[in-house]
Amino acid sequence: MKIAVVGTGYVGLVTGTCFAETGNQVTCVDIDVRKVERLQKGEIPIYEPGLDVLFDRNVAEGRLVFTTNLAEGIKDAQVIFLALPTPPGEDGSADLKYILKVADDLGPILDQYAVIIDKSTVPVGTAEKVRAAIAKNAKVDFDVVSNPEFLREGVAVEDFMKPDRVVVGTTSEKAKRVMEKLYAPLVRQGNPVIFMDERSAEMTKYAANSFLAMKITFMNEIANLCEKVGANVDDIRRGIGTDSRIGKRFLFAGIGYGGSCFPKDVQALAKTSLDYDYDFRILKSVMDVNYDQKKKLLPMVDNFFADGLKGKTIAVWGLAFKPYTDDIREAPALENIEALLAAGAKVTAYDPEAMNNVKGVLGDQVTFCHTPYAALDDADALMIFTEWPQFRTPEFEKMGKLLKNKVIFDGRNLYELDQMREMGYTYYSIGREKVVPA
Numbered sequence: 001m002k003i004a005v006v007g008t009g010y011v012g013l014v015t016g017t018c019f020a021e022t023g024n025q026v027t028c029v030d031i032d033v034r035k036v037e038r039l040q041k042g043e044i045p046i047y048e049p050g051l052d053v054l055f056d057r058n059v060a061e062g063r064l065v066f067t068t069n070l071a072e073g074i075k076d077a078q079v080i081f082l083a084l085p086t087p088p089g090e091d092g093s094a095d096l097k098y099i100l101k102v103a104d105d106l107g108p109i110l111d112q113y114a115v116i117i118d119k120s121t122v123p124v125g126t127a128e129k130v131r132a133a134i135a136k137n138a139k140v141d142f143d144v145v146s147n148p149e150f151l152r153e154g155v156a157v158e159d160f161m162k163p164d165r166v167v168v169g170t171t172s173e174k175a176k177r178v179m180e181k182l183y184a185p186l187v188r189q190g191n192p193v194i195f196m197d198e199r200s201a202e203m204t205k206y207a208a209n210s211f212l213a214m215k216i217t218f219m220n221e222i223a224n225l226c227e228k229v230g231a232n233v234d235d236i237r238r239g240i241g242t243d244s245r246i247g248k249r250f251l252f253a254g255i256g257y258g259g260s261c262f263p264k265d266v267q268a269l270a271k272t273s274l275d276y277d278y279d280f281r282i283l284k285s286v287m288d289v290n291y292d293q294k295k296k297l298l299p300m301v302d303n304f305f306a307d308g309l310k311g312k313t314i315a316v317w318g319l320a321f322k323p324y325t326d327d328i329r330e331a332p333a334l335e336n337i338e339a340l341l342a343a344g345a346k347v348t349a350y351d352p353e354a355m356n357n358v359k360g361v362l363g364d365q366v367t368f369c370h371t372p373y374a375a376l377d378d379a380d381a382l383m384i385f386t387e388w389p390q391f392r393t394p395e396f397e398k399m400g401k402l403l404k405n406k407v408i409f410d411g412r413n414l415y416e417l418d419q420m421r422e423m424g425y426t427y428y429s430i431g432r433e434k435v436v437p438a
């Protein structure tokens with residue numbers, strides 16, 4: 001099939017590359033000239049494990065090309081994916097300006113029947129708006145389909161190639177046949193393509209993300225209560241996760257959820273509810289709790305120092321919102337670093353992939369280090385925000401010699417409490433007893 005992907009970010013590039021891998025001819029379109037130039041030179045602008053191998057192969061074999069020209073990109077395409085940003089507008093609703101701009105542009109240049117597939121996360125009713133915007137100037141027949149994407153950053157290629165399910169919202173039989181053909185190579189193991197109408201598909205995406213954000217938030221509240229009653233949230237996770245009705249995944253308490261999706265999608269669903277005069281109370285609690293959770297460690301750090309944070313150096317391990325990505329959108333580390341700086345502390349930081357992106361935001365306000373240990377040198381305390389695997393089994397003795405105080409504030413519960421006790425650390429984590437040296 002000849003496919004165009006409009007918007008070549010995390011979702012668009014993964015979508016384009018994976019569909020090229022299943023034998024399609026793919027053209028990715030983006031308005032960011034520098035990004036397209038890099039892609040044309042064979043450089044991948046994001047860090048996403050496993051993407052490089054597929055990207056290199058499909059570029060080399062001529063199935064994956066890049067352009068800034070929309071008309072050139074969609075020429076002869078049977079399907080056109082929209083993988084464009086839908087950031088929160090001022091009132092929390094998803095801003096559709098990128099999607100509707102491309103829909104406006106597509107109308108006059110469509111030259112044959114095409115299925116226009118909305119892969120972006122968009123509020124209920126968007127497919128109708130996209131259809132209307134294209135129809136204003138279209139001379140040919142077309143369908144607009146909602147096909148939300150469920151990939152997770154860091155494991156995006158695997159999620160895309162082996163999706164738990166594919167959700168397709170369309171009432172057109174013709175579009176349905178195209179979608180079945182397109183996804184057939186990805187659902188050979190019986191994982192379903194679930195067809196429904198456009199509005200239900202749009203709602204499914206928000207329901208999935210909001211449910212997962214709620215699940216994490218529930219565990220964060222259990223963690224907060226565990227600290228008060230003297231219980232251990234990790235034991236509780238094991239205790240409830242083995243119940244198949246609850247499930248083991250997405251039960252890890254921590255420093256709050258971040259990333260480019262959960263925060264904005266929960267907010268957008270709440271806004272949709274208000275628009276339809278429905279008070280979605282759980283969503284409000286999820287947002288409130290997460291807001292506090294992200295700042296949870298700050299008072300503990302502040303109280304640890306009798307004379308406050310001013311003049312202290314805090315080492316930070318982990319800047320990305322989760323491991324295996326360089327994405328720092330809504331990353332808890334950023335908010336915490338900004339608060340530390342505002343309180344007069346200095347920050348030394350290490351992250352294997354995300355330091356350049358943070359440099360772009362905070363510049364030289366933070367000292368970026370080439371190794372985790374370099375960040376500890378002469379620091380007064382360590383804070384951990386991302387569970388990169390290299391932080392899991394560090395050399396605690398070496399760390400203790402570098403740090404001025406053997407104290408760790410861990411937002412990801414990386415270490416066993418007994419281990420911290422044995423190593424003589426003061427250790428604060430989430431939903432577990434505070435460890436103080438004997």
Ligand SMILES: NC(=O)c1ccc[n+]([C@@H]2O[C@H](COP(=O)([O-])OP(=O)(O)OC[C@H]3O[C@@H](n4cnc5c(N)ncnc54)[C@H](O)[C@@H]3O)[C@@H](O)[C@H]2O)c1
Pocket residue numbers: 006007008009010011012029030031032035083084085086098101102119120121122149150151152153260261
């Ligand atoms: N990032 C994820 O993990 C993820 C997963 C599932 C769904 N989504 C949803 O997918 C959508 C895209 O997210 P993303 O993270 O890939 O965004 P992104 O910001 O990484 O990429 C969007 C791209 O669109 C380009 N763009 C903007 N206007 C354009 C135009 N007129 N023509 C061509 N290109 C244009 C931008 O330059 C950018 O490269 C969002 O709705 C998001 O909620 C994201």
Ligand SMILES: O=c1ccn([C@@H]2O[C@H](COP(=O)(O)OP(=O)(O)O[C@H]3O[C@H](CO)[C@@H](O)[C@H](O)[C@H]3O)[C@@H](O)[C@H]2O)c(=O)[nH]1
Pocket residue numbers: 121149150151152153154209212216249250251252253254255256257258259260261262321322
């Ligand atoms: O048990 C858990 C699991 C996750 N998180 C946090 O939740 C956030 C989101 O993590 P994750 O869902 O793994 O990453 P995303 O790439 O943001 O993926 C989510 O958002 C995407 C964009 O909509 C969807 O496609 C995915 O299905 C959905 O999982 C991160 O801050 C994680 O640290 C926890 O705190 N505890």
